[in-house]
Amino acid sequence: MAICNKNHRYNPQFDELSPAQGGDGRHKCAGCAYDQGRDDGKEGRNANCNPDSLPESQAGTIRHKNVNEAYALGYQHGVAERGNTKKA
Template sequence: MTTCNKEHRYDPYFSRLPKDQGDFGRHKCAGCAYEAGYQKGMKKVTAIDMVTEFASLPESQTDSVRHKSPYVAYAQGYADGLFNSY
């Protein structure tokens, strides 16, 4: 599995996300999840397979994204992308 090296790992925005150390999505980068959701929202995608989406996300346990919910990050990214698509 790849490891995220993007600067969003240090973005304090992600500190507000709920903690999540569940099985599915464990250690996935919340910043990358947000970006993936944002892109789907911008395209107004209506059917999303979360298993497939999360399979391609890199892992990260760095700073602001450590143990943060990739589900919530993805959903917030989707909502923001959808909003900005108008």
């Protein structure tokens, strides 16, 4: 699996995510999970976090963070963005 090198690995918003030291999503990129959730929310797709599809990362603020929680946060933000777009 690829290793994430995107700058979102250092985004301070991920400091608030719960730690996840094991299980599904271990060493996966919570930033990529957030982006995936945000895209799904903006596009109106069903929420479906798949940790196996995420690149690995142990860098920055996303190190050992809960990818399912990151996805859900991104999804929530994406849905909100979609709602704002419809009002325009």
